[in-house]
Amino acid sequence: MSTAQARDGAAVELSGLRVAFGKTQVVDGVDLKVERGQALALIGESGSGKSVTLRSILRLFPAGRSRIEGKILAAGKDVLALDTKALSHFRGGDVSMIFQEPLLAFDPVYSVGRQITESIQRHEKISSKDVRARALALFERVRIPSPERRLDNYPHEMSGGMRQRAMIALALACRPQVLLADEPTTALDATVQIQVLLLLRELQRDLGLSIVIVTHDLGAAVEVADRIAVMYAGKIVEVGTAKEIVRDPHHPYTIGLLRSRAEGAMDKGSRLQTIPGSPPDLANRPPGCPFAPRCFLAEDRCRKEMPPEVELSPGHRAACWFTDEASSAYRAGPQPVAVEMA
Amino acid sequence: MSVIPNGLDPFATDRGGPAQPLLSISGLIKHFPVRKGTGPKRVVRAVDGVDFDVLKGETLGIVGESGCGKSTTAKLIMGLIERDSGDMLYDGQAIGERAMPWRSYRRQAQMVFQDSYASLNPRMTVEQSIAFGPKVNGVPGRQAVERARALLARVGLEPKRFAGRYPHEISGGQRQRVNIARALALEPRLVLLDEAVSALDKSVEAQVLNLLLDLKAEFGLTYIFISHDLNVVRFISDRVMVMYLGRVAEIGPSDQVLAAPSHPYTQALLASMPSLDPDNRTQEALLAGDPPNPIDPPSGCRFHPRCTLAEGVCSAVEPSLSPVMPLHRVACLARQPGSGHSAAPSEAIAA
Numbered sequence: 001m002s003t004a005q006a007r008d009g010a011a012v013e014l015s016g017l018r019v020a021f022g023k024t025q026v027v028d029g030v031d032l033k034v035e036r037g038q039a040l041a042l043i044g045e046s047g048s049g050k051s052v053t054l055r056s057i058l059r060l061f062p063a064g065r066s067r068i069e070g071k072i073l074a075a076g077k078d079v080l081a082l083d084t085k086a087l088s089h090f091r092g093g094d095v096s097m098i099f100q101e102p103l104l105a106f107d108p109v110y111s112v113g114r115q116i117t118e119s120i121q122r123h124e125k126i127s128s129k130d131v132r133a134r135a136l137a138l139f140e141r142v143r144i145p146s147p148e149r150r151l152d153n154y155p156h157e158m159s160g161g162m163r164q165r166a167m168i169a170l171a172l173a174c175r176p177q178v179l180l181a182d183e184p185t186t187a188l189d190a191t192v193q194i195q196v197l198l199l200l201r202e203l204q205r206d207l208g209l210s211i212v213i214v215t216h217d218l219g220a221a222v223e224v225a226d227r228i229a230v231m232y233a234g235k236i237v238e239v240g241t242a243k244e245i246v247r248d249p250h251h252p253y254t255i256g257l258l259r260s261r262a263e264g265a266m267d268k269g270s271r272l273q274t275i276p277g278s279p280p281d282l283a284n285r286p287p288g289c290p291f292a293p294r295c296f297l298a299e300d301r302c303r304k305e306m307p308p309e310v311e312l313s314p315g316h317r318a319a320c321w322f323t324d325e326a327s328s329a330y331r332a333g334p335q336p337v338a339v340e341m342a
Numbered sequence: 343m344s345v346i347p348n349g350l351d352p353f354a355t356d357r358g359g360p361a362q363p364l365l366s367i368s369g370l371i372k373h374f375p376v377r378k379g380t381g382p383k384r385v386v387r388a389v390d391g392v393d394f395d396v397l398k399g400e401t402l403g404i405v406g407e408s409g410c411g412k413s414t415t416a417k418l419i420m421g422l423i424e425r426d427s428g429d430m431l432y433d434g435q436a437i438g439e440r441a442m443p444w445r446s447y448r449r450q451a452q453m454v455f456q457d458s459y460a461s462l463n464p465r466m467t468v469e470q471s472i473a474f475g476p477k478v479n480g481v482p483g484r485q486a487v488e489r490a491r492a493l494l495a496r497v498g499l500e501p502k503r504f505a506g507r508y509p510h511e512i513s514g515g516q517r518q519r520v521n522i523a524r525a526l527a528l529e530p531r532l533v534l535l536d537e538a539v540s541a542l543d544k545s546v547e548a549q550v551l552n553l554l555l556d557l558k559a560e561f562g563l564t565y566i567f568i569s570h571d572l573n574v575v576r577f578i579s580d581r582v583m584v585m586y587l588g589r590v591a592e593i594g595p596s597d598q599v600l601a602a603p604s605h606p607y608t609q610a611l612l613a614s615m616p617s618l619d620p621d622n623r624t625q626e627a628l629l630a631g632d633p634p635n636p637i638d639p640p641s642g643c644r645f646h647p648r649c650t651l652a653e654g655v656c657s658a659v660e661p662s663l664s665p666v667m668p669l670h671r672v673a674c675l676a677r678q679p680g681s682g683h684s685a686a687p688s689e690a691i692a693a
Contacts, residue, residue, distance in 0.1 A: 045543040046514075145631070159632040160408075189407040190570060191629045194614040198627055216543060219616030223623055242620040260548035261573065261618075271555065272548040272577070278513055 011210030113151030403579030594670030
């Protein structure tokens with residue numbers, strides 16, 4: 001239904017998004033824009049607020065225990081202004097979501113086909129014969145082998161990869177414009193992960209779907225995303241095209257993430273470059289840049305003032321006082337690390 | 343100098359010399375019965391005839407998809423589950439026999455699990471958890487606590503701040519450091535790491551990998567490192583073993599196996615690692631579908647239904663693990679002279 005709607009404006013636009021649970025400010029001022037038909041990856045460590053940012057787009061948090069501030073526009077709708085009824089049409093109809101563990105996301109006591117047809121019937125007036133045909137087409141679309149038989153399977157009867165495909169079919173059931181994916185491949189084997197990532201890319205291309213994927217794996221992000229946003233302690237520290245982030249990072253945290261990957265280590269037995277310390281406690285957020293205590297470039301100014309976002313080139317932004325220094329440190333290549341052991 | 347009393351334990355020190363493998367596994371089999379309905383009795387062939395050696399001082403990486411038997415192999419090595427058949431020799435001595443009872447073997451071999459939280463007792467402080475093993479083995483209480491504190495300091499956790507904390511009070515990376523300290527408390531020679539860094543964030547994973555390298559050099563440890571992340575395995579391992587449906591597909595030096603894989607399955611595994619190059623993204627998945635079920639493994643070569651090189655002979659003949667290079671062995675008919683496969687090399691490689 002929603003496919004016929006006006007196709008102007010961004011698919012998702014967050015401005016000044018802040019999400020707090022009690023006194024803990026988990027998302028602290030996120031501005032983000034995803035164009036229609038684009039795939040964006042949000043990457044970061046656990047606790048960086050990437051999943052909370054994603055879930056706030058569907059308002060999946062109970063109103064009493066969370067506080068959302070700022071503006072969320074998704075599929076042309078002001079999400080924070082929707083009433084209960086409009087919200088339930090919006091979820092699934094305009095924007096839908098797939099989760100990390102499909103076994104927990106499906107209802108174990110109904111067959112997968114039944115859950116898909118139920119979802120379609122909830123949103124549209126459709127005959128039971130047509131709805132079955134549409135569920136079947138969805139299963140074919142996500143390439144589930146012998147789809148007719150698989151529709152009658154219960155979630156536990158499917159393997160992990162097939163369940164994630166079924167999850168994607170369910171998410172696409174009401175023809176949403178935006179697909180949100182929360183760590184969709186983390187629980188899967190590498191051989192299955194690449195199949196699911198390729199499927200997401202194919203759906204983006206063929207259906208013109210806009211995708212926001214949350215992952216902690218830079219490799220998975222590069223495989224699907226056109227653009228990558230790096231989150232740290234509830235803020236976006238760098239955003240740019242996949243190429244800009246991987247080849248030309250300007251934020252010390254992005255550089256740390258790239259360097260700490262095991263494939264970056266040239267020689268066996270050489271040590272990996274690490275980011276020292278651990279992420280900050282969000283309940284006691286230090287003043288200034290949240291990454292300063294772990295940063296190799298930090299100076300006094302970083303500990304006092306939060307750096308503004310700097311536009312490095314159109315669409316490539318980083319929030320750091322020392323983007324030039326960070327970039328030239330990265331270009332200089334990994335400095336040889338002293339071998340500490342005998 | 344051991345802190346463990348009855349230091350006369352002959353296995354605490356090297357017996358067979360450097361050439362004797364620390365651990366020698368042959369014909370290891372473990373089948374789990376499936377209780378389902380009343381049909382014919384069926385079994386999961388989790389580990390189905392596995393042979394390998396772990397050399398002294400090396401790191402052997404084990405990789406494979408879920409259900410390939412890598413964790414079951416680790417549990418069998420630790421004796422956490424009982425093997426159906428097969429021989430396990432530790433430094434030349436059969437494990438579980440009178441000369442090498444499980445109890446003294448387990449002091450030498452320790453394990454670190456994936457779930458750092460579930461593997462610690464929630465009612466014990468980290469110091470108590472680390473000191474527990476030595477205490478059970480007869481170390482006086484105060485000495486055991488001293489040792490726990492020294493180990494905490496060694497894995498990078500300041501004893502003053504962390505000794506009295508409970509597992510839920512520390513982060514995942516810190517908990518895994520505690521688990522590593524606990525594994526080292528009995529001064530083992532062999533440490534099994536079963537997906538020990540998989541649950542950690544990338545930046546923390548790098549810290550723990552560096553720590554593992556340091557500890558290995560400092561204490562002269564031998565590692566068995568199980569992981570599904572080929573990049574991590576390539577980084578840390580000297581040799582790599584690739585498992586598929588309860589059997590060994592390929593084993594050899596890690597730079598050979600992961601740089602020039604010989605088995606089509608290893609090639610497919612490597613091809614499914616996400617590329618970090620935005621201009622050169624993966625175009626096609628080499629392996630379709632999920633790993634098959636180890637209840638009814640395919641006949642002949644277990645990989646043949648998913649293999650690009652499969653021919654008629656592959657479904658009939660089960661390939662043996664034979665050398666393609668010195669130290670590098672592969673179970674694939676296409677690599678074995680005289681196997682009947684059309685791509686097989688014409689004669690044995692002079693090794």
